[in-house]
Amino acid sequence: MQFRLYRLFTNASGNLRGMIWMLGATLLFAAMHGAIRHVTAEIHPTEIAFFRNFLGLVFLSPLFLRYGLTPLRTQRFGMHLIRAILNVGNMIAFYTGLSLTPLAEATALNFTAPLFTTLLATVFLGETLRLRRTTALLFGFAGALIILRPGFGELNIGALLVVTSALIWGGIMVMIKVMSRTDSALTITLWMLLLMSVMSLPPALPFWTWPTWTGWAWLTFIGVSGTIAQLMITQAIKEAEATSIMPIDFFRLIWATLIGYLAFTEVPDLFTWTGGTMIFASATYIAFREKKLHDDRKSG
Numbered sequence: 001m002q003f004r005l006y007r008l009f010t011n012a013s014g015n016l017r018g019m020i021w022m023l024g025a026t027l028l029f030a031a032m033h034g035a036i037r038h039v040t041a042e043i044h045p046t047e048i049a050f051f052r053n054f055l056g057l058v059f060l061s062p063l064f065l066r067y068g069l070t071p072l073r074t075q076r077f078g079m080h081l082i083r084a085i086l087n088v089g090n091m092i093a094f095y096t097g098l099s100l101t102p103l104a105e106a107t108a109l110n111f112t113a114p115l116f117t118t119l120l121a122t123v124f125l126g127e128t129l130r131l132r133r134t135t136a137l138l139f140g141f142a143g144a145l146i147i148l149r150p151g152f153g154e155l156n157i158g159a160l161l162v163v164t165s166a167l168i169w170g171g172i173m174v175m176i177k178v179m180s181r182t183d184s185a186l187t188i189t190l191w192m193l194l195l196m197s198v199m200s201l202p203p204a205l206p207f208w209t210w211p212t213w214t215g216w217a218w219l220t221f222i223g224v225s226g227t228i229a230q231l232m233i234t235q236a237i238k239e240a241e242a243t244s245i246m247p248i249d250f251f252r253l254i255w256a257t258l259i260g261y262l263a264f265t266e267v268p269d270l271f272t273w274t275g276g277t278m279i280f281a282s283a284t285y286i287a288f289r290e291k292k293l294h295d296d297r298k299s300g
Contacts (some may be wrong), residue, residue, distance in 0.1 A: 018240020021232045022248040028229035028256030033107065033220050034263055038291075039218040040099035044207035047156035048222065049091040050200040055223025063186070071186050072194075076179050080188075084195035085169055092203060093260055100158025103260035104268035107253050108147055108276030109162045114283040115140045116170025119292045127277040133286055140194055140282025147275035185234040193227075195198070246287040251278050 037050055063071065074080060098106050115137055122129040129137075148159055179188055211219055236245045253276050260266035 003287055015240040015244040017293050018236040018238075018245050019248050021239065022245040023073035023251060025229045025232040025236065026249060026251040028225045028232070030103075030107070030252050030259055032225045032229065033256065034103060034259040035127035035218050035222050035225070037098045037103055038263065039215060039222070040095070042215050043209060043211055043219070043233060044204070045099055046093035046200070046207055047209070048095050048219065049088065050197070050204040051219040052091065052223050053193050053196040053200050053219055056227035057190075057197050059224050059227050060190065060193065071184070071190050074183050074187055074191065077191075077250070078243050079175055079179055080191040081195060083172055083179070084192060084199055086172055086175075087192060087202070088196055088199045090165045090168035090172065091200070093161045093168065097158040097165060097197055101156060101162060102266040102268060102272075103264065104253060104257045104266065104276075105147060105159060105272045106162045107256035108268075108272050108279060109159060110166055111143060111249075111253075111276060111279040111283055112140065112144050112163060113166040113169045113173065114286065115279070116167045116169075117173040118173050118286050120171050121177070125177070133289060134238040136282045136285045136289070140279045143275040143278025143282065145275075146271055146278065151273060178185060179276075185238075189234070241291065247285050250284075253280070 036045075039048060094106075094110070101109075118127075118129075118133060118137060122282045144163065148156075148163070176188060257268055260268070
C-alpha cells in the first residue's frame, strides 16, 4: 500500500506534487505555531526563537557530514548577515505576537507578508506597481484593517506585532529574491540558521529559564517541524508553479482554526475570517498577475 502511494506520488505531475508538499508545509507551520503559543506559558518568546534556530541547525547538521562546507559558499555574505539580523527581529515579534493573539487571527494577519513583499519590491527592486496590483494591495490591507478594527476598541498589541513581523518578512522575501540569483535554497537556509542561532542568543539571555523535560520536547518539535516545513516549501516551489501552490497556503488558516479551537478553545470571529479571506485573495491575485506578466515578457 505504501509503495503504491509512493509510485502514485512520484508519477504525479510537478504541480500536483508541489501542491502536496505545500499542504504538508501548511499543516506543520500551523502545528509549530500552536506549539509556540502553548510553550510561551513556560518559556519567553525570545528563548523560543533561539531554540527554534539552534535545534533547526542541529537537525540539518548531518548535511555538513555529507557535503562539508560546500553549501556555505556564497558571494553574498553581507546580505545573509543583514537578512539574519532582520529575521531575528521578525521571529521575536511574531512569537511574542503569537503569545498574545488568537492563533487564527495571527495566521490571518500573517498573510499580509506577500503584500508587503510586493510593496517593498517596487521600492528596492524597481518593480512596477500598476493599477491592478495597487487595487489588490489596497483590498488586502483593507482586510487587515477589518481584523484589527482600529478605533472600534483597544488595539491588540499582539496583533500589531504580528503585522510588524509580516512587514519585516516582506523585506526579507525581497532579499531572498536577490540572493536566490546566486545561492541555492540550501545555502540560504543554512546561513539563516547558523547566523540566527548566534544572533538570537543575546536577546534570550535576560529571560533565560531552563526548560522542563516537557518543554524540551515542545522546543524540539518547534525546531524540527519548522525546518521540515521550510524544506517542504522549498521543494514545492521547485516542483510547481507559484500559481498552483499559492492557493494551498489558505489551509494554514484552516489548520490554525482547528488547532486554536482544540488546544485553546479559541473561536475566530467573522471579522477574522472576512479579513483573512480578503488578505489571502489579494496575495493570491498578485501571485497570478505576476506569473502572467512574467509569461508575457518571456513570450514577447
